[in-house]
Amino acid sequence: MPDTAVKMSKGAKRGGQRPPKKLARTGSALYVWQRICQNPLALAGVIAICVMIILSILSPFFLKYDYSTIDMTSACATPSAEHLFGCDELGRDILARILYGARYTLSVGFLSVAISATLGIALGAAAGYFGGIVDQIVMRFLDIMAAFPQLLLAIAISAVLGTGFDKCIYALGISGIPHFARMMRANILTIRGQEFVEAATSINCSKLRIILRHVIPNAIAPLIVEVSMSIAGAGLAASSLSFIGLGVQPPAPEWGAMLASARNYIRLYPHMIMFPGLFIMISVLSFNLIGDAIRDALDPKLKD
Amino acid sequence: MAALLEVKNLKKYFPTNKGVVHAVDDVSFRLDAGKTMGVVGESGCGKSTLGRTIIHLQNSTDGQILFAGEDVTHVKGKELKKLRENMQIIFQDPYSSLNPRMSVHDTIVEPLILSGKFKGPALEKEADRLMDMVGIESRLRGAYPHEMDGGRRQRVGIGRALALNPKFIVCDEPVSALDVSIQAQVLNLLMDLQDEFNLTYMFVTHDLSVVRHISDSICVMYLGQLVETCDTKELFECQLHPYSKALLSAIPSTDIHHPTKRIVIKGEIISPIDPKPGCRFAARCPHACERCHQPQQLEEVTPGHYVACCRVRELNEAFSRT
Numbered sequence: 360m361p362d363t364a365v366k367m368s369k370g371a372k373r374g375g376q377r378p379p380k381k382l383a384r385t386g387s388a389l390y391v392w393q394r395i396c397q398n399p400l401a402l403a404g405v406i407a408i409c410v411m412i413i414l415s416i417l418s419p420f421f422l423k424y425d426y427s428t429i430d431m432t433s434a435c436a437t438p439s440a441e442h443l444f445g446c447d448e449l450g451r452d453i454l455a456r457i458l459y460g461a462r463y464t465l466s467v468g469f470l471s472v473a474i475s476a477t478l479g480i481a482l483g484a485a486a487g488y489f490g491g492i493v494d495q496i497v498m499r500f501l502d503i504m505a506a507f508p509q510l511l512l513a514i515a516i517s518a519v520l521g522t523g524f525d526k527c528i529y530a531l532g533i534s535g536i537p538h539f540a541r542m543m544r545a546n547i548l549t550i551r552g553q554e555f556v557e558a559a560t561s562i563n564c565s566k567l568r569i570i571l572r573h574v575i576p577n578a579i580a581p582l583i584v585e586v587s588m589s590i591a592g593a594g595l596a597a598s599s600l601s602f603i604g605l606g607v608q609p610p611a612p613e614w615g616a617m618l619a620s621a622r623n624y625i626r627l628y629p630h631m632i633m634f635p636g637l638f639i640m641i642s643v644l645s646f647n648l649i650g651d652a653i654r655d656a657l658d659p660k661l662k663d
Numbered sequence: 664m665a666a667l668l669e670v671k672n673l674k675k676y677f678p679t680n681k682g683v684v685h686a687v688d689d690v691s692f693r694l695d696a697g698k699t700m701g702v703v704g705e706s707g708c709g710k711s712t713l714g715r716t717i718i719h720l721q722n723s724t725d726g727q728i729l730f731a732g733e734d735v736t737h738v739k740g741k742e743l744k745k746l747r748e749n750m751q752i753i754f755q756d757p758y759s760s761l762n763p764r765m766s767v768h769d770t771i772v773e774p775l776i777l778s779g780k781f782k783g784p785a786l787e788k789e790a791d792r793l794m795d796m797v798g799i800e801s802r803l804r805g806a807y808p809h810e811m812d813g814g815r816r817q818r819v820g821i822g823r824a825l826a827l828n829p830k831f832i833v834c835d836e837p838v839s840a841l842d843v844s845i846q847a848q849v850l851n852l853l854m855d856l857q858d859e860f861n862l863t864y865m866f867v868t869h870d871l872s873v874v875r876h877i878s879d880s881i882c883v884m885y886l887g888q889l890v891e892t893c894d895t896k897e898l899f900e901c902q903l904h905p906y907s908k909a910l911l912s913a914i915p916s917t918d919i920h921h922p923t924k925r926i927v928i929k930g931e932i933i934s935p936i937d938p939k940p941g942c943r944f945a946a947r948c949p950h951a952c953e954r955c956h957q958p959q960q961l962e963e964v965t966p967g968h969y970v971a972c973c974r975v976r977e978l979n980e981a982f983s984r985t
Contacts, residue, residue: 554759561752562751562826563744563778657764659809
């Protein structure tokens with residue numbers, strides 16, 4: 360009888376809780392997704408970004424106004440039933456411009472950070488792991504790049520490449536490399552000296568496998584957060600480029616460019632700067648929340 | 664019987680800004696299959712570097728390493744890969760020797776996957792066998808290093824080292840980071856595995872009681888040089904080198920009626936950067952004389968007992984008379 364009593368009390372204890380859901384293999388993409396779904400804030404971020412992307416794609420089909428139609432009669436109109444977010448100084452519907460502009464701002468952010476993070480992480484990892492002459496060559500070259508303020512470098516690169524949406528992505532992507540490389544190298548240096556890297560050598564791991572499987576996974580956590588923050592930063596930098604005429608060209612409605620032109624009217628018509636600003640804030644916040652959740656999901660120490 | 668491992672005049676120098684550090688200087692010894700050789704000495708005397716150089720984690724500066732009769736000093740590529748399957752290492756710190764992002768299972772199967780000998784179900788079976796062999800419960804296969812205690816982590820490290828069925832294992836202070844009760848468990852595990860698979864150990868440590876328990880023979884090192892080597896029993900009964908005497912006198916005695924006479928050495932270790940020829944211990948040795956500044960040879964004083972000290976005979980006669 361005592362046996363059943365023990366079993367019952369165990370059963371009763373379990374009954375109160377939901378049985379833990381079976382998760383996929385730690386580290387797999389599916390596992391990361393499952394962990395994001397468990398985190399309400401990150402899930403909100405994912406939903407916000409997805410909604411923005413979908414609305415942006417579908418906006419030409421359901422909006423009354425086009426993003427580039429000028430209507431001087433409603434210049435600087437405040438929000439109303441007709442124009443939900445009001446109109447800008449040329450009478451263009453701000454809602455239409457924001458929704459259409461999401462495709463520029465979000466893709467500039469994504470793609471330019473994808474370029475700078477991939478190249479930066481690869482270069483930084485190589486410099487940190489191999490050390491010596493490789494380190495010297497890579498890091499001195501990146502030091503030269505880092506000596507210029509990022510925006511100035513981006514301006515210089517886009518001056519060479521020319522104007523346009525794609526050129527703007529390259530310019531921002533290249534100018535972001537030194538930052539990621541530097542961070543990655545510093546992290547790699549702390550990991551490289553640890554014994555598990557030596558152990559990997561002793562069991563015949565190739566250098567590439569050591570870097571990819573043992574060193575980078577242990578050094579990448581701070582960079583994931585940095586990537587999510589940089590996506591937002593890159594969007595802003597893109598608007599700075601547009602502002603001086605090197606980035607996305609008018610009348611294409613880039614959020615940063617909208618902010619830039621609306622700031623002249625900030626006292627009289629604050630709604631013109633408020634809505635693009637609000638959307639920039641929401642997207643930045645969403646990326647940061649997602650970045651945090653991915654970092655947590657990749658760290659086995661934060662499993663529960 | 665041919666020696667499994669023979670090291671001849673092995674040198675490992677590290678160039679630094681201040682000069683060349685002589686981490687391992689002219690070390691020679693031979694080790695038979697199935698035996699355990701303890702390497703003792705104070706911190707920084709080159710014990711670990713010696714072990715790492717032998718298993719090719721670091722390149723040797725000079726000298727020869729013979730493994731199973733073959734010269735393996737400069738092997739590369741495929742041959743090095745094969746050599747590493749026969750020579751493994753167990754690390755001191757089980758906290759930094761395991762990848763924190765790999766589970767027990769992943770850590771243990773990695774050498775198996777890399778060897779290319781196991782695939783699919785055979786791989787899983789082999790992993791289970793290894794975990795069982797080193798005494799890790801199968802429920803821990805998905806556990807991460809931070810979820811386990813030091814002893815279990817060290818067992819994972821041992822499992823990883825044994826995965827490829829090596830003949831020779833360098834144990835680089837494998838128990839010094841562990842709690843005393845766990846130390847005994849891990850030492851017994853190592854000794855059981857040695858009996859089962861006829862493993863040969865090079866056991867690096869500064870814990871003399873551990874080395875006495877596990878080793879068949881002992882090398883005493885001082886500043887990169889081998890000063891004395893002989894059977895464990897003989898070393899503990901009659902050390903001949905002045906440094907070995909001082910080192911062994913530091914073991915606390917549990918017998919209150921016969922306390923050990925502690926030989927206190929004065930002075931500090933000389934710098935291992937570009938040392939002068941001659942006995943490195945001479946600066947601190949109470950018996951140092953002119954001849955000690957000449958290079959010293961490892962000399963067979965009694966059968967199987969090698970000492971590198973030019974005054975070993977006269978000093979020990981004097982001791983035996985008093």
